[in-house]
Amino acid sequence: MSLSPPRAATALAIGLVAVITTAVSPASALTHDWQDVSPPDSTNSVLFDVESARGGTWAVGGRRDPATRLFAPVALRWTGTGWQAFPQPADHGSLEDVAVGAPDEVWALGTRIDAVSNQGSALLQHWDGTAWREVTLPFPQGASEVSLSAVDVDAGGSVWVYGDYADTSGDYHSALFRGEADGSGGWTSLPASTGLTWVSRLEAGPGGVVHAVGDGVSRFDGTSWTKQSLPPSLNEAMFDGIEVNAANEIWAVGHARDNHLWRRPVIVRYDGDAWRTVRTPMETGQLFDIVFDSSGSPVAVGETSNPAVNPAGNYVLTPGPQGFLTRTEQPPGAAYLYAAATDTTGRVWTVGGAAGAEGGAYPAAYAGIRH
Template identity: 70%
Template sequence: MFLSLPRSATALALGLAAVVATAASPAAAQTGTWRDVSPPGSDGSVLFDVETTRGTTWAVGLRSDDTTRPFAPVAMRWTGTGWQAPPQPADHGRLDELAAGAPDEVWAVGTRYDAVDDTDWGRGSALLQHWNGTAWTEVALPFPEGATDTSLSAVAVDEGGSVWVYGGYTDAAGQYVQALFRGDADGEADADGDGGWTRLPGDTGLNWVSQLEAGPGGVLHAVGDGVSRFDGTSWTKQSLPPTLDGALFDGIQTRTADDIWAVGHIRDEKLWRRPVVVRFDGRAWRTVRTPAETGQLYDIAFDGSGRPVVVGETMNPEVDPDGNYVLTPGPRGFLTRTEEPPGAGFLYGAATDAAGRVWTVGGTAGAEGGISPGAYAGIRR
């Protein structure tokens, strides 16, 4: 998205120190070195998500210019020296989320637009596409007959290779229905002719979902206006600290079944939006201390030493004039703002590759009115 949109903390020093190893050590205070690897010629583009697996890195987003009416989807693959952008199955639309199980099993979700007439591009419809190692193809999901206003917002791949897709639709009675789909790893059609896809309960207890995370044992977590857990049968909305009532989450990362992190923001009368990080320790979700300043968090990754790197944006130029917002553990183990990727503006996605490098994507510096002038990508060594 071009515009900035969602997508009192108490310290959890003991929990964070477990991730940082020795929170007070000099190593914990070290900052990473960022390298700008933004795609050239990407004016009018922005990247929303990045994923990496087995030496393959992809980033997705949108491009907007006089020819896209209103947007064109973008999916780019890192070659080791630059970016390649294979042809897209949809001429008009946007891609918001990625999931990668293997170099030839990459999935992306978003919205496609089809012209109603020369001036009306409708409300958009669900877009799911798959990279098979050679090309991107659009994949149809078994929405119920008569479903309208279909949408997709999140995708994940579990350790067995199954694909999970979350979205929604309007049914024949005009009611909005949440939907969860699971796709077989081989993608072969089942007896019902649904292309290997099964529709499962989608009532997360949340009003919207921004990201899915597939953890050990086939357990899913969804984040949005809260956190919810799917055990394979039903969803359970998670109990968060009372101080986070009204918090909105955009990113989640599972390290183990007893170590899950979610990041986002909460509205603040003085700061507008204040960064929020919570962590599940196997028993309860607890707040991780963040700076008391204007910031909004979108994603989290862990570097090769197991330290969290949280990315987002700030609309306060006194916090960062370029708008990028990165939190990492400081000398005492608390999350602090110590790094600024060169050339970066708002940051929306983060991922870690096999070498322990953290990737981040978003928009370049120089945004005006919340609109990024071009796509940004960076690598943290």
């Protein structure tokens, strides 16, 4: 999951009350145990994304140098008992999105920072089973101000990368590339006009169908994009996470503006017929990601800035006894939670920053497993 404009600022925007329409199955009404598996020696670090597939679990983020205030990219692999770090192609910057297809099909993207000019540039890298290597995409000649916001690997062995760039006239364009997830072969440039102003996440499914979220939801059928029709009350909602649970069950999460709350959590669900609003608590909070546990029930993670909601800052919604998503679980040791994933054993993972954050700075990275 990449840092969309609302998440990158983690303290902007205010949201619009969503219409409450849909309940979900109460199968996960019982509170689950969370285990803190945060990486040791991760002072001044934060993890922005976690993904798991085919037995491999990776988390990415950045570590800040208190002296220079520059970040260094971090990519960690779960060994079964702890986290293992590897050398990075870039000395400065951060990784904000990771996609896992197989042990040698791991992709991560983010921003490289020039230590002298403090200017940022797009960073895409591939893990080939032994090392991380930087990858260059075929943007048009003369492209500048290139940024990358989302990456995903589909079940068929393709990697998808979304970004933006400025042409030689200074006009901005979106770009979508598809390549081989194992790093072999070239790249195919595909239509990238999603109908969205910005994209924070891609979800690549079977048959070349891709969903994107940002300031809305859009669907790519292999030929063109169609912006999805959401409930009118969510016209100004901002989405950071999407999960395709089945062809006729797709969920997207984020936040919406409200005159009284800092941000209000928003969830929409496609049921095969239309996108409908899922009921969420009327309280300050925003959601960054959603996954499904081993029982098929949703687990949405995010943050709240209201100490009355949760002084630690972490925000987790799961189905309550009445079937509506409620805040019943608090991963110990966690502050803001930026991403979640489900591994092959059905465990739910979440990552972010450790409790005790002040002024947007975290004392350490956080990672947790829900059993």
